Amino acid sequence: MITNKRDDVLEAALLLFAERGFDGTTIPMIADKAKVGAGTIYRYFENKEALFNTLFQYWVTRLSEIVKDNFPSDLTNIRLHHRHIFFQIIQFVNHNEHALHFIDSHCSTHYLDEKSQKLFADFLEFLRSILEKGKEQGDICSLPADALIAIVYGAIVQLFKLMRMNILEETPELLVNIEECCWNAIKAH
Numbered sequence: 001m002i003t004n005k006r007d008d009v010l011e012a013a014l015l016l017f018a019e020r021g022f023d024g025t026t027i028p029m030i031a032d033k034a035k036v037g038a039g040t041i042y043r044y045f046e047n048k049e050a051l052f053n054t055l056f057q058y059w060v061t062r063l064s065e066i067v068k069d070n071f072p073s074d075l076t077n078i079r080l081h082h083r084h085i086f087f088q089i090i091q092f093v094n095h096n097e098h099a100l101h102f103i104d105s106h107c108s109t110h111y112l113d114e115k116s117q118k119l120f121a122d123f124l125e126f127l128r129s130i131l132e133k134g135k136e137q138g139d140i141c142s143l144p145a146d147a148l149i150a151i152v153y154g155a156i157v158q159l160f161k162l163m164r165m166n167i168l169e170e171t172p173e174l175l176v177n178i179e180e181c182c183w184n185a186i187k188a189h
Contacts, residue, residue, distance in 0.1 A: 005034070005044075008034040009030060010051075013025070013051055014098050014099065015098055016029055018101045021106075025048075027051075056112060060103060060123055063089070063100070066088050066091060067089060070084075072084055078133060086152070087179065100157060124146075128145040132145055140186050141186055151182065152185070152186060
């Protein structure tokens with residue numbers, strides 16, 4: 001089977017950045033994990049920051065696309081929107097085990113370039129717009145949208161940390177109950 005060295009580098013970088021962080025990951029480590037020479041990486045990427053930003057942009061774009069995929073057309077049913085977003089993020093993580101952790105642990109770092117920052121800001125703005133619509137309709141509590149995002153998105157991130165550590169086992173029942181709890185945490189009472 002012929003593999004694409006650039007893809008091998010990106011896959012290795014994702015694993016290492018997710019596990020070790022940006023500062024704890026070196027180009028030689030990425031090269032070793034990708035089974036390529038360090039010089040090969042520089043054929044595709046100017047430096048570690050360029051590699052990092054390419055990876056960040058790719059995964060934030062994928063996350064955004066998955067969340068928006070088949071988004072419910074009923075603009076007034078915020079409960080349905082919440083359920084859709086929750087389970088689309090779950091789907092994203094199940095197909096890209098390290099990507100959510102990578103995004104979450106690097107979304108506010110100083111080495112994100114302008115394009116990476118904008119892509120993540122656009123993703124958050126999409127979520128904010130849904131929450132603001134829910135607040136206008138009286139379906140969601142009046143906390144700031146960023147606090148509401150932290151409640152739900154933070155719960156998903158922590159859930160998958162516990163699953164990666166084998167503290168929790170992912171089951172459909174668990175996910176349904178957690179989604180319901182997240183909704184109860186942000187809905188208007």
